Amino acid sequence: MLLKIFWAFVKKESFHILRDTRTLFILFGMPIALVLIFGYTVTNEFKDASIAVIDEAQDDLSQSLVEHLTASGHFRLIDMPPNKAGIEAAFRAGTVKFAVVIPPQFERRFYRDKQASVQLIADATEPNYATTLTSYASQMIGAFQNEHAEQGALPYQLDIETRMLYNPQLEGAYNFIPGVVALILMLICAMMTSLTIAKEKETGTMDLLLVSPLPPILIIIGKVTPYVLLAFVDALIVFVMGVYIFNVPILGNLGVLLGLCLLYLLVALALGVLISTRSTTQQTAMMTSMFTLLMPTMLLSGFLFPIASMPSFLQYLSTIIPARYFIDIEKAVMLKDAGWEAIYWPSLILVIMLLVLLVAARRNFKVIYK
Amino acid sequence: MSQIQNVIEAQALTKIFGDFKAVNAISFDVKAGEIFGFLGANGAGKTTAIKMLIGLSRPSEGEATVAGYDVYQQTEQIKENIGYMSQKFSLYEDLTVRENINFYGGIYGLSRRQIRQKTSEIIEQLGLENHARKLVGSLPLGWKQRLAFAVAGVHDPKIIFLDEPTGGVDPATRRQFWEMLYAAADRGVTIFVTTHYMDEAEYCDRISIMVAGRIDALGSPRELKQQFSANTMDEVFLKLVRD
Structure with a gap:
């Protein structure tokens, strides 16, 4: 019975997605465009x-x-x-x-x-x-x-030998592929879900869902599941492009990588639901997710600018950006094949963030249900 | 139902936002199979009152039962027994007629066979045979409203609540919509409808008129016109508001 209701939701949500070219573009055009832009234009490498x-x-x-x-x-x-x-x-x-x-x-x-x-x-x-x-x-x-130099010409000679670990060629892709995955998952899970929930409120269909006997939690799960699947597909697309076009290695365990992807995705999702509980129109939802999620994810996660060279105020601020921890995890698993000792700490922080956000989202969702 | 029963009973039902009494101790009852008009100007508290009855808003004070269930404790049971058509026209515009019916049937847990049967019933009843595969957004507003009402009744609820269902359409289209309400009432469905169109008030079995959070008048249109020595509901309403 619940499964059937859930299926009805997934079907309906898929129709919404498929019939809206703007959504489709964000879902599938955006990740590919981002990878190509970062891959071919935004680069610190030089050739010739x-x-x-x-x-x-x-x-x-x-x-x-x-x-x-x-x-x-x-x-x-x-x-x-x-x-x-x-x-x-x-x-x-x-x-x-x-x-x-x-x-x-x-x-x-x-x-x-x-x-x-x-x-x-x-x-x-x-x-x-x-x-x-x-x-x-x-x-x-x-x-x-x-x-x-002639033999013995220089009285002192200090040979400096440099080794660039994990990325000997200093390939930009090693940095931007993990960054783009973090950004895309945030974009789809947080922004798109907050938009789709806000849309139901704006058009009044949310009231109809709320007067049905469905528990609110099922309404939310039913609505966001298609986006979770799509976000996961997008993460895979970016990883595949990274591996096959830009030769970014995945040295560590793929299962661990995807599992932690899912964890980060849930954090993003909880953020999206939280934002949607606070916004009654799509426009507010859009603005809120742009300024509180996307910009910080780009600027403060260490994706575009190294955290270590930020002023200390921004460094503190960056500790609440989920993408920061997820990018650490991605790099540890993909580039270093690091074990649990390297990823348990950022993973634990993401789990804590998830729990806090879920509690907050649940409390705020009750407000409209009151 | 041989004997007339009350399907909605409200006793001093109140909703307070901060120190503003949006709904101020309203009492009324609605009988099974009746078309009950819930009138009032914009901002009089109609929507707030309706939301308390359908379980979207928790009353601050007072008592009420809907279909025999308590509005504080038994909102789940209430929801199983009611249908709702909200003020904003509320179907999915980017879904077809058929898909909308399927979805709402689906969330009320109807079986596939029931959904199929309901779908053809509704499409036939509304004469939408040639439009079943069209997106709802492309239909004229009057059709959308009738479809929304049909969808609100897809799970055969005992009571259907309508919050200003006919906003924005002309009297002839409103009249068509009301034919549907009569047909439903004839099948024994109780209709609870808010409106601020006075021509619609005349169509109701009984009406209540809300002014600034309180119910100032309650009775059949004929009784009210006598009570206020008025010729039309419009006059009744004006007299009430001026006092």
Whole structure:
């Protein structure tokens, strides 16, 4: 009997979803669009960066340095007038983002004075890009120096060996795939469910449901179940795109990953129901979920901006963002194959959040039922 | 039912929001099979009163039973015995006629066979044979209202509550709607209807008139017109409101 009622709900809710192109777009267009946008446009990686070299030395050593820089395949030389005035104009025009200046008598200073300098100039209107290029070029120049220094020429030598753990290629996808999953699940479970419940209130159909003998909890479960399924499908789509298009590994247990996905999804759902109990129109529900859920999930979860570099006030604020914990879990399972000791704490926090939200949602739902 | 019974009884039923008495100690009863008109201006407390009777709102004070069940303790049983058509026209516009009937039949736990039978009954009764697969949103308002009433009765309730069911349509369309109410009442269904159209008041068996949270007049249209020495319900209403 309950199952039949439940089925009637699922069927009806599916009709709503299928007949509303806007909903359909958010459900299926959005996740794919987000992955592609983050995958192909928003990226800190660089390939084939165009750099200018001003070689004022024009000696053997300076030429082999230029060769060394271009041999890596990361830098591509662009023709530049060999003087600083020309460079400045090019930076201002934006045709050059990064330049290497090798001063006169480079070779002589290097071997005889043991004191040569190279200048790196970057357009820091794009700070991330500038930092990445600078550090990469510095590394290469360091390696070049070691290669060419005469045996024993440098009295002290400190070899710095860097290892980038879990993401040796510094692929952006390793960060944005977990982030997009967190965002999409929040979007669908919280925003879409708060919208669909608010819509029933707005059109008056909620009253009809409430005067039926159905317990309110069944009404809510019946309404949100289709969205849970769809959100789960969306999470799978994003994971599959991550694995097959962007080569993001899933090293850990897939079952654990999906199980914890479900936990996070329930947290998002409880948030959505809570918001819907507080809003009587779709517009309020939409605005509330945008500002209290989506923006914080994007900005404060560590998805776009690292939490460690936020001001301490925002760091505290980020501790109440569920996505923060879910992204930690995703990264631990997918990239590090970490065991329970790494994920029990964020999982426990999500469980506590879920319980608190369920109690709050239940209490607020009674208000309209009073 | 050979003997006339009361299916709704209210004694000093009151609803207080903060320090505002939305419904102030109203008492009345409604007999089985009767069409009971619940009149009043906008904001007089009609909707609040109806919500207390159907279990959507808990009374602050007073007593009431609906279909013999207590409004404080037995809202579940009440809900099984009533149908409701709300002020806002309340079917799903993006579902077809048939899908709406199926859904409401489904949530009242009707069997598949019952639903099929009800669906064809309703479609035939409303003459919607050619529109069963159309989205409800594309139907004229008068049709939607009649469909909403039919859907409110899909589980054969003893009482159907209607909260301003005919807002926004012309008197001829209202008249068609009322034909349906008479037909239901003839089958023994009790109709509890709120309205502020006075032409509709004339159609009721008995009416109560609410002013500012209180019931100021109660009786058949003829009795009320005599009592207030008026020719029409409109005059009765105006006299009441001016006092």
